[in-house]
Amino acid sequence: MSFTERAADYTGKAGSWGNSNFTVYTTEAARMASAAARMMMAFNDGMRTLERVRNGGKQTVVVQRIEVKDNAQAVVAGSVVRKGRKGGGDGRL
Secondary structure: OOOHHHHHHHHHHHOOOOOOOOOHHHHHHHHHHHHHHHHHHHHHHHHHHHHHHOOOOOOOOOOOOOOOOOOOOOOOOOOOOOOOOOOOOOOEO
């Protein structure tokens, strides 16, 4: 049984305020829900780490200074290449 299933089970057992074990069941439900959330965060962290390992985890930032005179217009553009994208196209934006 998973943590989320246990949390739902305890919530169902809690019933209403009149139940003598209401506090016990709701506390256990909260503990199970918290454990499930921690497990999901750990899984997501692992997946992000694996993605960084597979893709190299490299980022490049280019800073350029561009001056535009008064009443002038400027267009600044560069090329961006996507790596590892599946599908058609040449990978350029």
